[in-house]
Amino acid sequence: MKSAVTTVVSAADAAGRFPSMSDFESVKGSFDRAKARLEAAEKLASCLDKFTNLAVDAVYQNGSYEQTNKDKCVRDIHHYLRLINYCLVTGGTGPLDEWGISGMREIIRIQLLPTAAYIEAFIFIRDEIKISDVMSQQAETEFKGLLDYLINALA
Amino acid sequence: MLDAFSRTVVTADAKGAAIGSEDLADLRKYVADANKRIDATLAITQNVSCIAADAVAGMVCENTGLTQPGGHCYPTRRMAACLRDGEIILRYVSYALLAGDPSVLEDRCLNGLKETYLALGVPTSNAIRAVEIMKIATVAIMTETNTGRKMFKGINSGSGAQCQDIAAEAASYFDLVIEALS
Numbered sequence: 001m002k003s004a005v006t007t008v009v010s011a012a013d014a015a016g017r018f019p020s021m022s023d024f025e026s027v028k029g030s031f032d033r034a035k036a037r038l039e040a041a042e043k044l045a046s047c048l049d050k051f052t053n054l055a056v057d058a059v060y061q062n063g064s065y066e067q068t069n070k071d072k073c074v075r076d077i078h079h080y081l082r083l084i085n086y087c088l089v090t091g092g093t094g095p096l097d098e099w100g101i102s103g104m105r106e107i108i109r110i111q112l113l114p115t116a117a118y119i120e121a122f123i124f125i126r127d128e129i130k131i132s133d134v135m136s137q138q139a140e141t142e143f144k145g146l147l148d149y150l151i152n153a154l155a
Numbered sequence: 156m157l158d159a160f161s162r163t164v165v166t167a168d169a170k171g172a173a174i175g176s177e178d179l180a181d182l183r184k185y186v187a188d189a190n191k192r193i194d195a196t197l198a199i200t201q202n203v204s205c206i207a208a209d210a211v212a213g214m215v216c217e218n219t220g221l222t223q224p225g226g227h228c229y230p231t232r233r234m235a236a237c238l239r240d241g242e243i244i245l246r247y248v249s250y251a252l253l254a255g256d257p258s259v260l261e262d263r264c265l266n267g268l269k270e271t272y273l274a275l276g277v278p279t280s281n282a283i284r285a286v287e288i289m290k291i292a293t294v295a296i297m298t299e300t301n302t303g304r305k306m307f308k309g310i311n312s313g314s315g316a317q318c319q320d321i322a323a324e325a326a327s328y329f330d331l332v333i334e335a336l337s
Binding site: 001003005006008009010012013016017018019023024027028031034035038041042044045046048081082085086089090091094095099 | 156157158159160161163164165167168171172173174175176179182183186189190193196197199200203246249250253254255259263310
């Protein structure tokens with residue numbers, strides 16, 4: 001799975017060379033950012049249920065979506081937030097790409113679920129929930145970056 | 156290919172659980188030890204020829220028949236192949252050490268290695284002995300317990316004594332190679 005380290009190792013292996021000084025620099029660069037990522041992952045893991053429920057309740061309370069889909073929406077939002085938690089740990093978008101985004105559009109369409117509701121829920125998490133209450137600003141930036149990535153992929 | 160981070164992710168996904176505080180403790184240590192890990196990897200990359208050549212020489216010294224006509228390291232072409240393989244194994248060990256996970260070593264180097272050696276008629280017992288010597292040499296250089304001068308220049312000022320844990324991890328990767336050839 002793609003991460004800063006595996007990308008560097010793959011490139012070195014393709015060239016048949018040992019890791020070089022610039023490889024070490026790039027690995028080190030990713031480690032320097034790792035603290036914020038890991039904090040975001042930790043805090044997100046503890047708030048996963050809370051964020052999911054807040055978002056889905058907000059989206060479904062105005063009645064523009066069929067209430068029967070609500071529990072499926074809860075399940076999927078929870079799933080996506082878990083994948084974001086994984087992305088924060090890996091430091092790349094690998095888990096979302098491989099397990100969440102490829103094939104996703106087809107599955108959502110087949111189940112006749114409204115994609116718009118998902119997008120609305122993620123936008124709610126990004127804009128309405130006070131994420132800064134639970135994590136530091138740097139961690140929040142990492143988390144929101146991935147939310148944006150997911151919203152763009154769904155749209 | 157996995158690294159320490161993606162290994163945690165794959166394990167968590169199998170359980171369908173998010174990664175919380177407990178699982179993150181190990182990763183935080185991996186991040187905190189980044190400089191030591193890079194130094195330990197440098198200890199390998201700066202001494203590749205030395206480690207591989209010494210190991211092959213040691214293997215031959217213990218088994219002088221290898222370089223005699225009819226031996227497995229005769230003529231020099233076969234001896235050169237032996238040195239080359241030593242360097243390749245070191246290269247994959249250095250990748251695994253940097254990634255903090257043996258998957259790259261297993262997938263790209265060890266998978267099918269024994270079968271290849273058997274097909275080519277390489278005596279695996281001698282290959283294993285060479286890997287053992289590489290393991291001992293690598294750990295000694297990493298922890299600065301080798302006789303003589305310090306053999307590598309790290310990027311942080313820390314001494315080799317701080318590389319103990321990581322040297323143990325490197326030794327475990329050499330053990331995987333030995334296991335794969337046994």
